[in-house]
Amino acid sequence: MELYIIISGINEISKNLAINLLEHSDEFIFVDNNEKKIKKNEGIFGFVNQHGNSYSKETLIDAGVERANFFIAANEDDKINFVSSQIAKNINSKIFNIVLINDQSNIDIFKGDDFDFIIKSNQITADTISSVIENNTVLHLFTNTDSHTEILMIIISENSNYIGKNPNEISLPINSKIIAVINSSGNINYDYSTDLRVLDKILIQIPLKHEKTEMNFLNEKRN
Amino acid sequence: MKITILGINEITEHVLRYIEDICENIVMYDTEISADLKNKYKSKNNITIIEHNDIEKDLFSISDKAERLLILTKDDVKNIFFYYKIRNYNNDLKLLVLINDFSLYEIYFEKQINVINQINLEKENLLTKLNL
Numbered sequence: 613m614e615l616y617i618i619i620s621g622i623n624e625i626s627k628n629l630a631i632n633l634l635e636h637s638d639e640f641i642f643v644d645n646n647e648k649k650i651k652k653n654e655g656i657f658g659f660v661n662q663h664g665n666s667y668s669k670e671t672l673i674d675a676g677v678e679r680a681n682f683f684i685a686a687n688e689d690d691k692i693n694f695v696s697s698q699i700a701k702n703i704n705s706k707i708f709n710i711v712l713i714n715d716q717s718n719i720d721i722f723k724g725d726d727f728d729f730i731i732k733s734n735q736i737t738a739d740t741i742s743s744v745i746e747n748n749t750v751l752h753l754f755t756n757t758d759s760h761t762e763i764l765m766i767i768i769s770e771n772s773n774y775i776g777k778n779p780n781e782i783s784l785p786i787n788s789k790i791i792a793v794i795n796s797s798g799n800i801n802y803d804y805s806t807d808l809r810v811l812d813k814i815l816i817q818i819p820l821k822h823e824k825t826e827m828n829f830l831n832e833k834r835n
Numbered sequence: 836m837k838i839t840i841l842g843i844n845e846i847t848e849h850v851l852r853y854i855e856d857i858c859e860n861i862v863m864y865d866t867e868i869s870a871d872l873k874n875k876y877k878s879k880n881n882i883t884i885i886e887h888n889d890i891e892k893d894l895f896s897i898s899d900k901a902e903r904l905l906i907l908t909k910d911d912v913k914n915i916f917f918y919y920k921i922r923n924y925n926n927d928l929k930l931l932v933l934i935n936d937f938s939l940y941e942i943y944f945e946k947q948i949n950v951i952n953q954i955n956l957e958k959e960n961l962l963t964k965l966n967l
Contacts, residue, residue: 667912669938691916695939698915702942721919 614638616680620666620696621687622649625712629684630657632773643675666696669703677703685711690718701726763791766814779804779814788818836860836967839901841890841917842908843868846933846956850905853958855882857967864890864897865908891917895924903965907933915939918948931964 617633617640619626626642633640634657642657643666644650650661664671666685677683683700685693690713697709709726713719714733722730768774774782779793793801796811808814837860840847847863855861862883876882887893891913898904898921906914906921911934918932932950934940940952949964 667939668936669942691912694919695912695915699939699942718920721916721923 615682616640616676617682617684618643618666618672618675618677618680618700619684619686620644620692621685622646622653622661623686623688626684626686627653627656629686630660635773641675643671665692667692667699669699672696672700672703677707680704680707683707683709685709687712688714690714694718694722698726761817761819764816764818766816768808768810768812768814770810772808772810774808775810776807778807782814784816785818788816791815791817837862837900837902838905838965839897839903840864840905840907841897842906842914842933843872843884844907844909846953847905847907849956850907850961851882853961854965854967855879862900866890894920898925898928901928903929903931903967905931905933905965907931909935911936911939915943929966 615638617638619630619640620643622642622644630640630642641660641662642650642653643662643664644653645663645665647663650663653661662671662675664674666672666675666687677700680700683697685697685700687693687696693711693713697711700707701709708728710729710731711722711727712731712733713722716732719730719732766774779790782790784790790804792815793804793806793808794813794815795801795806796809836858838854838858840850840861840863843863843865851861851863859881860883861881862885864885864887866886866888868884868886873884876884887897890897894917904921906917908914914932914934918930921928921930930949932943932948934943934950934952937952937954940950943950951961951964955961
């Protein structure tokens, strides 16, 4: 499914994300109030920019928030990320908000229904956000309450941005590890020397957490 | 009653006119304060003006000293964010938030946050919202 994504803030993270989205034919628009950044961005991505503040209701409506599937608040200012996510959700209750938190001391207030998925800046890569949107299939296999971990299996889909990557390049939640990679022929690979292909399966152990992780978000999306 | 105000501007001064005679201690913070403004309130014993270049950093310690906190800067995003930060830190403190943009004001009014806008700065409404 082609997605429509609003990206608030033009910076290196959001531009890398846009490059990933382009590869998957997703439609996106940047929102930023810095005209110089908009002009520069036009040279890279074309006319996919909305000049204005992403916490302005009018600007978000002009950017198409009412039909958007995702709103990504990727500014370097938590205040803007916080308020713009709330406004986006207020206009379109079905939108899925992905929010970057730059200052870890602010994390406690990014809670509630307005913030569907939060990413801490020290964990962030454009790949992390992109993989949230991307159409990988994640299966929950086992929960170990003794070790407070769970085992998940990611099945690499045809459009996955993991294809061609080494398993070690995948962004995982903190304290997670890859247990094995099973290729499409059923062979189990423990040394992760081969780049990922379609229908490969990755077994991952992640800690049970109260906060949302990329993995349980994907599970929720599937259910 | 000790009232703390973040942000000094024409709306702050408007609000001040209603409360200065009924509050024994009013402390106002801003990042930059003109000499004219300092002089204006010099003679008022119950009003203190503090120039503070990083209010956000000391938000909690500032709020600790307040019985009522009015967040009245000209920056709506800052006001809203400060509101949530302080609310998360101290759920009991009575807060009042200025939201200048009317469309934002409506959104946060619906969220049942104690907000004011230029349209409802009447004395009675303000004192009710401040529980004074």
